[in-house]
Amino acid sequence: MNSKKKNFGNVLQKRSRFSLPYYGKDLVKWYYRFVRGPTTKSKENIQYIPKRFALNILDSKKPLTIVFIGDIMELKERDLVIGNGIREFIKNADYVIGNFEGTITNEARLYMDQRHKLQIIDALTSLFQPEQFFLSMANNHSGDFGRSTFRKSIKLLEDSGFTTFGTIDRPFVDIADTIRIIAGTAWSNRPCEYIVNFFDTPRYINPDLFNILYAHWGYELYCYPNKEMVQLAKAYLDDFGAIIGHHSHAPQPVTYEKYNGINKLVGYSLGDFSYGDDYPKNNLENYRYGIILKVQVGEDVKGHMNVGEIIWEFIASHPYENDSFIVEIIDTLPILEKKD
Numbered sequence: 053m054n055s056k057k058k059n060f061g062n063v064l065q066k067r068s069r070f071s072l073p074y075y076g077k078d079l080v081k082w083y084y085r086f087v088r089g090p091t092t093k094s095k096e097n098i099q100y101i102p103k104r105f106a107l108n109i110l111d112s113k114k115p116l117t118i119v120f121i122g123d124i125m126e127l128k129e130r131d132l133v134i135g136n137g138i139r140e141f142i143k144n145a146d147y148v149i150g151n152f153e154g155t156i157t158n159e160a161r162l163y164m165d166q167r168h169k170l171q172i173i174d175a176l177t178s179l180f181q182p183e184q185f186f187l188s189m190a191n192n193h194s195g196d197f198g199r200s201t202f203r204k205s206i207k208l209l210e211d212s213g214f215t216t217f218g219t220i221d222r223p224f225v226d227i228a229d230t231i232r233i234i235a236g237t238a239w240s241n242r243p244c245e246y247i248v249n250f251f252d253t254p255r256y257i258n259p260d261l262f263n264i265l266y267a268h269w270g271y272e273l274y275c276y277p278n279k280e281m282v283q284l285a286k287a288y289l290d291d292f293g294a295i296i297g298h299h300s301h302a303p304q305p306v307t308y309e310k311y312n313g314i315n316k317l318v319g320y321s322l323g324d325f326s327y328g329d330d331y332p333k334n335n336l337e338n339y340r341y342g343i344i345l346k347v348q349v350g351e352d353v354k355g356h357m358n359v360g361e362i363i364w365e366f367i368a369s370h371p372y373e374n375d376s377f378i379v380e381i382i383d384t385l386p387i388l389e390k391k392d
């Protein structure tokens with residue numbers, strides 16, 4: 053394994069006693085950002101590519117269209133409503149991939165948990181047909197309520213038609229016999245031996261398929277990846293055809309790296325697909341932003357599977373009628389204007 057792949061904290065076993073995923077300086081860094089809000093530090097490292105951009109020229113008559121969304125966070129006892137712009141963006145997709153952060157349960161709340169209501173299933177079903185909607189469980193909240201409650205939660209999702217992955221039992225999903233999406237997390241708030249460790253993701257690569265890494269990684273409320281994250285992404289592009297990340301609760305650039313004559317997609321973080329809390333009463337309103345990303349994958353002129361055109365938009369959740377939250381497309385990201 054490339055040494056650059058080892059320099060990023062693995063806390064699936066080693067976790068903070070505060071039921072946070074962080075220790076030591078990562079814990080200090082997290083608390084500082086929680087209090088101060090998001091930072092645009094490291095802006096010089098990476099820039100966004102345009103919202104509509106052709107990474108490579110495809111030769112496929114009908115490439116697959118996959119929409120990726122970020123962290124599906126809970127709404128603090130309220131319902132999630134999907135805005136019409138997002139439905140329109142997603143409606144011509146062949147598949148949708150999202151990160152289901154948390155557990156559907158009525159058990160008593162725990163410190164820093166993510167506890168979803170059953171309504172989240174109706175909301176996601178209204179967004180896209182569950183049979184082609186794949187939900188990764190490889191994130192820092194799958195251990196919140198323990199294995200037994202987690203299993204009940206994924207059974208509720210699967211009984212509704214969704215496919216879950218990112219677990220030790222099902223680390224990846226294959227699409228149309230040509231694409232493999234492998235999920236892994238670098239963080240966990242609590243002990244969790246049943247989800248895929250980020251550092252184990254290369255072992256699930258199938259060299260005959262186009263392998264996409266769907267990674268729960270990075271640092272919270274950073275609007276740009278630091279140098280180590282950029283190095284890590286480059287190292288993993290040795291193995292993967294594309295990387296799409298999440299966990300930072302702030303969107304980070306959609307961009308690409310040139311690699312042996314092709315352009316490899318890197319979406320550093322899609323931020324939060326949904327987020328509901330008592331904002332604007334508290335500083336958690338900074339957590340409500342994300343990106344939706346549409347990716348065409350097909351054969352290029354040399355007959356290799358590759359990413360063609362991508363389209364992306366910023367999104368935000370905000371309070372809505374009947375005590376719910378709605379997620380909608382927005383033009384610009386207010387937190388990018390913030391001065392550190």
Ligand SMILES: [Fe+2]
Pocket residue numbers: 123153191192193268298299300
């Ligand atoms: Fe997370």
